Amino acid sequence: MKLELDIDDLAPGGEAVGRGPAGRPIYVPFAAPGDRVQVEVPAGEGPGHAELLRVLRPGAARAAPPCRHFGPAAEGEAAECGGCEWLHVDYARQLDAKARSFAETLRRIGRLEPGSFPLLPIVPSPRPLRYRCRAKLHFDRASGRLAFFRRRSHAPVPLAECHLLAPGLDALREALGPALGQARLAPREVMLEWSDAEGRGAAALLLPEATPAVARRAEGLLRAVPGLAGLVLLQEGRPPALLGEPVLRHARDPRDPAAGLQRSRPDVFQQANRGANALLVEAALALLRPAGARVLELYCGAGNFTAPLARAAASVTAVEGLGPSLELARRDLAQAKVRFVAGDALAVAGGLARDPGGPRFEAALLDPPRDGARGVGPLLARLEVARAVYVSCDPATFARDLRGCVEAGYRVASAQPFDLFPQTHHVEGLALLER
Numbered sequence: 001m002k003l004e005l006d007i008d009d010l011a012p013g014g015e016a017v018g019r020g021p022a023g024r025p026i027y028v029p030f031a032a033p034g035d036r037v038q039v040e041v042p043a044g045e046g047p048g049h050a051e052l053l054r055v056l057r058p059g060a061a062r063a064a065p066p067c068r069h070f071g072p073a074a075e076g077e078a079a080e081c082g083g084c085e086w087l088h089v090d091y092a093r094q095l096d097a098k099a100r101s102f103a104e105t106l107r108r109i110g111r112l113e114p115g116s117f118p119l120l121p122i123v124p125s126p127r128p129l130r131y132r133c134r135a136k137l138h139f140d141r142a143s144g145r146l147a148f149f150r151r152r153s154h155a156p157v158p159l160a161e162c163h164l165l166a167p168g169l170d171a172l173r174e175a176l177g178p179a180l181g182q183a184r185l186a187p188r189e190v191m192l193e194w195s196d197a198e199g200r201g202a203a204a205l206l207l208p209e210a211t212p213a214v215a216r217r218a219e220g221l222l223r224a225v226p227g228l229a230g231l232v233l234l235q236e237g238r239p240p241a242l243l244g245e246p247v248l249r250h251a252r253d254p255r256d257p258a259a260g261l262q263r264s265r266p267d268v269f270q271q272a273n274r275g276a277n278a279l280l281v282e283a284a285l286a287l288l289r290p291a292g293a294r295v296l297e298l299y300c301g302a303g304n305f306t307a308p309l310a311r312a313a314a315s316v317t318a319v320e321g322l323g324p325s326l327e328l329a330r331r332d333l334a335q336a337k338v339r340f341v342a343g344d345a346l347a348v349a350g351g352l353a354r355d356p357g358g359p360r361f362e363a364a365l366l367d368p369p370r371d372g373a374r375g376v377g378p379l380l381a382r383l384e385v386a387r388a389v390y391v392s393c394d395p396a397t398f399a400r401d402l403r404g405c406v407e408a409g410y411r412v413a414s415a416q417p418f419d420l421f422p423q424t425h426h427v428e429g430l431a432l433l434e435r
C-alpha cells in the first residue's frame with residue numbers, strides 16, 4: 001500500500017518514524033525528521049516497516065549525504081550500504097535523538113525516572129565523519145573490492161569510498177581489496193586497523209583454511225600493499241598466525257602525547273573512535289576518582305582504562321576473557337600494582353566475593369560487551385565496592401544492570417550518553433554508582 005507520511009523523529013533502531021492511519025507508527029529508512037515522504041507500507045495493524053519511495057518535501061533536519069553508497073538503491077549509484085543509517089541527517093539532530101532514546105531506555109528497562117538521578121548531556125564525537133581507525137569489512141570476489149553489507153542483508157556493497165573511515169584506513173581499504181584478489185586470497189571477513197601514530201595499518205583475515213600455501217600468498221600480500229605492517233590469519237578452531245607486525249600502537253589520547261601509546265591488534269577489541277574514546281576514558285576516570293584506591297576492573301580488554309587507572313590507583317585487579325587482549329595489556333602495563341586475571345569476569349568476581357579472606361575494593365570499573373554483566377550488582381556489594389563506573393555499548397543491557405545495582409543497594413549518581421558512532425543509532429553509556 002502506498003502512503004504519504006510526515007516524518008516526526010529518528011527511531012532508536014536507526015530508521016525514522018512517522019504516524020500512519022489510526023496513529024500507527026511507520027518506520028522508514030533514509031527519511032529525516034520534517035520530511036513529507038511517499039512510502040510503500042505492508043498491510044497490517046502493528047508498527048510497520050516501510051520502504052521509502054520518494055521524498056515529497058525535505059525537512060529542515062536533512063543534510064546532503066557525502067557518500068555515493070548511502071541511500072535507497074533506486075537513487076543512482078547509491079546501494080543501501082549498511083555502514084551508515086543517518087548520513088542524511090544533521091549531526092545535532094542525531095545527537096538529540098540518541099540522548100532521548102538513551103533516557104527512555106533507562107526509564108523503560110531500568111525504571112530510572114527522569115529527574116530521579118542526574119542525567120548529563122550527550123558528549124558528541126570530536127569528528128562526526130572519518131572517525132574510525134578500524135572496521136570489519138567483507139571481501140567481494142566479483143568486484144575485487146572490500147565491502148560492507150547492504151542494509152538488513154548479507155549482500156555486499158563494494159566500496160569505492162567510506163566517509164566513516166579515517167583517511168589512512170580508507171586508503172588501506174582501497175588498496176587491500178584488489179591486492180587480495182591478486183594474491184588469490186578470499187577471506188570471509190577482514191578486520192582492518194590503522195594507527196595515525198604509526199602511519200601504518202594491519203589486517204586480520206578470517207580464512208576458510210590457512211594452509212602453508214595460503215600463508216605464503218599472504219606474505220606476498222603483505223609485501224604488495226604499502227602501509228600494511230602485518231597480518232593475522234584466522235581460521236576457526238586454530239590459533240591465529242601472525243605475519244609481519246600486526247600489533248600497532250595508538251595514541252591513548254590524540255590530544256595529549258603525554259598519555260602515551262596503547263598496543264592493539266586487528267582481531268581483538270579496541271574502540272574504533274579514538275577521539276571520542278579519549279573523552280570517554282577521561283570522564284570515567286573523573287567519576288571514579290581512583291587516586292589511592294584498590295580498583296577492580298572487569299572486561300579490561302587491551303587496557304584502555306587500565307593504564308590511567310594504574311597511574312592513580314593503589315592497585316588494579318584487571319580481568320579479561322580473551323587471551324590476546326590480555327597479552328597486549330600485560331605487555332603495555334607490566335608493573336607490580338597491576339594484577340591481570342584471565343577468565344570470565346563475573347566468575348572471577350564471584351570467586352573473589354565468596355572468598356572471606358579475598359581482596360576487597362573501594363572502586364570498580366566495568367566495560368562489558370553488548371550482553372552486559374547480568375548480576376554484577378550483588379557481586380560489587382559483596383566485594384565492598386563503594387563506587388563503580390559502568391561503561392556500556394548497549395543501553396538495554398546497561399539499563400537492566402543498573403536496575404540490578406540499584407536493587408543491590410547502589411544509587412545512580414550520574415548517567416551520560418556518549419556518541420562513539422556518529423551516522424548510526426549506536427550510543428555508548430557511562431554511569432557512576434555509589435552506595
Ligand SMILES: C[S@@+](CC[C@H](N)C(=O)[O-])C[C@H]1O[C@@H](n2cnc3c(N)ncnc32)[C@H](O)[C@@H]1O
Nearest residue numbers: 269299300301304320321322344345367368369
Ligand atoms: C567492550 S570491550 C571493552 C574492552 C576495554 N575495556 C576497552 O575499553 O577497550 C569488552 C571486553 O570484554 C571481553 N569479554 C567478553 N566477554 C567476557 C567475559 N565473559 N569475561 C571477561 N571478559 C570478557 C572482550 O574480550 C572485550 O575485551
